[in-house]
Amino acid sequence: MDTQLDTLVHTPTKSLPGNSYTDPNIFNIERRFLFRSLPVLAIPACYFDKKRNYTVVDIAHESVIVAKNKEDEYQAMANTCRHRGKRLLDKKNINSNERINLKSIVCPYHAWKYNLNGELVIARGDESSLLKGLCLKKLTVEEAGGLTFYHGKSRQIPQLKELNRVLGNFQLQNGKLNATKTYTVNANWKLWTENFLECWHCAPNHPELCEVKGFINQFEEGREDLYIHDDLNWRKQSELQGWTPPEEVDFLSEGGLFYFNVAMPLGKDKETATQSGKQIGPSLGNLNGMKGGAIFGCFGPFLFYVAYVDYIVLFTIRPKTVDETEVEVFWVTHKDYNGTKDELTWLWDTTLQQDIVLVEETQKGVQSLYYTPGPFQADEYRTQAFTGWWKQWYQQNKS
């Protein structure tokens, strides 16, 4: 197994070897030593209100409850009872109007009861457990850019502040979580991340996305001059309206994480990324100057986002097994948005269905004995950087 990976250290411009996407042992190393140290977007912070005070996130056999206690403080804890280990809460459908509000957590098995700080408050049949001060295993919660994250590190992750810089002006904490969809992808999580890190595949695969985002075909046709013209125009208009796109960072790797954010015009007089090209809701954070453009970024490797003037889409990657991944997608708008969910989700729902086919077919390909790592092309520079990041992590953690 390691022979394939060790060979790659000497061929850094090629994709990863097949076993990095198919070997359950490698997935197990990722589960133990990578996933637990990465920040995971649990939910946009605006989700929490009088009706909803917790959510559940499942990643690679780990389940975590993220709740707000009665003091309105975030708590993240393992969804595993301290008695016999039963899973305590299931994930609810957050699209429904159902109340998702708890005063305490009662284990369905033998009825031990925990408060929303995770502390055991009733130990049915065994009061001595109370004296032991049993508590659900705690994780760290952080809010950044109007988004609620958890992670297994005991200290805060300073890089999360980047999201305040890039997304802070969108005031997502005052927005509305308008739609959520979960997609099951029969592929290793890295293939999904790799797909999202490049748009070189967009022109041949995403006709709707190309229609909405004129720059894809401008680049494809070698008309960078048209793109530069649109970009200058958009930035000038934005500035006139008092808004400047956040300074771009393109793939910075530090502290065991990577991230990037870039801004671009949509072109063709589009205001936003909808079928009509027209804005479908009030501007997020009153950022009218953002009209006609997009901010695309990643806080790696589990979160991608794309923001427009009236909505933002958050793509969260949740590995399940070595060859199954869930992608949970959140659409956040201004709280006064009154368009339909279909208008809102049309573009990225369509595009994701196309990506799922590509990524699942790639999983089948890398399982083949005929697969060998192939050379990256120039436009795949972020994907290449990600595979370099992953290889470095693996070399340090494989034993």
Ligand code: FES
């Ligand atoms: S497993 Fe939870 S109370 Fe027994």
Ligand SMILES: [Fe+2]
């Ligand atoms: Fe795609």
